[in-house]
Amino acid sequence: MEGDTDNQSYELLDSGGGRLLERLGAVVSSRNCSSAWWRRRLPGGEWRKAVDIKRELQGPLNLRIGALRFLLSPQGGVRSLAPELQELWGNVIANCTAFADQQRRPARVLNLFGGSGGFTLAAARAGAAVAHVDASSDAIKRAREHAALNTLASRDIRWIVDDPVKFAQRERSQTTRYDLIVIDPYVSKDAKRGGFEMERDLAALLSTVSGLLSDKPVGVLLCCRQGAVSPTTLQHLFRQEFGVFGGAVETGEILLKGAAGVPAVPFGVFVSWCKAA
Structure with a gap:
């Protein structure tokens, strides 16, 4: 993106010993990561440079993750921005761009459990019309701020504060159909966050989603970043x-990657169904 510098970008510097070492613009920070069991690559002196971002940052930090920009809040931390999804964001950009070239119209995308908006921003950047659904009005507010930061505020994005499962169920009775559907559920006991449980709710949601697909679909993408769910x-x-x-159906690990030599860190699994052109 024009004007980007290294002082504005995210980078995984090292991992191991149950923690991640990350560069957040000009700030180096460390956070817990239970899946990083291995030994650290960098010496202890490099890790001791890490600061507490809640104390270091006086306000939101403009941070580039992959092709997208976000506002890193001292309270929310980098975890809420999900840098581990940047490769999947790139796939969404590529798929929506290819669809528009082939079909001569923008893709219609439904992003359920939209969170900070990474998938919405990726689709909108590729010219797609997006319905972004989240149960939290605060999450919607942050995602809209991120859209503005990426100069996407004027794009065709519907911001919908609603329970994602109930929205999808009601949408079945409407005429709108979607070419690409993204599901990135948060597992939460908080009713305001949807209270989604994989084992209880996923099969029914997929059945609902199958009825929302257009006659020329790109596919469906599901991210499981919380809890142990078998890719099989x-x-x-x-x-x-x-x-x-x-x-075709594809499964794989969601990996947070750094530069060459930095161990990639698993953050769950994804599954996608792609309708061949």
């Missing part, structure tokens, strides 16, 4: 629900 389980669910439409 997800693969079976996706084949069961979307196999009737043809296409």
Whole structure:
């Protein structure tokens, strides 16, 4: 993006010993990560340079993660921005761009559990029309700020404060259909955050989502970043629900990556169904 400098970007510097070492613009910070069991690559002196961002930052920091920009809040921390999703954001940009080239119209994208807005920003950047749904009005506010930061505020984005599952159920009775549907659920006991439980709710949600697809779909993407969910389980669910439409199902790890030599850190699994062109 024009005007970007290294002083505005995110980078994973090292991992291990149950922690991550990250560069957040000009600030180096460390946070807990239970999946980083291995030994650290950098010496202890480098790790001791890490500061507490809640104390170091006096206000939101303009931070570039991959191709997108976010406001890093001292209270929310980098975890809320999900830098581990940047490769999947890139896939969404590529898929929506390819769809527009082939179909001669913008892709219609539904982003359920939209959070800080990474998938919405990626789709909008590729010219897609996006419905961004989240149960939290605060999350919607932050995502809209991120859209403005990326000069996407004027794009075709519907910001919807609603329970994502209930919204999808009601949308079945409407005429709008979507070419790409992204599901990135947060597992929470807070009713305001949807209270989604994978084992209880996912199969029913996928059944609802299958009825929201257009006649020329790109596909469906599901991210499971909380709790232990087998990729085989997800693969079976996706084949069961979307196999009737043809296409292919792919599963893989969600990995936070750094430069060469920095151990990639697992943050869950994803499954995607893609309808072949």
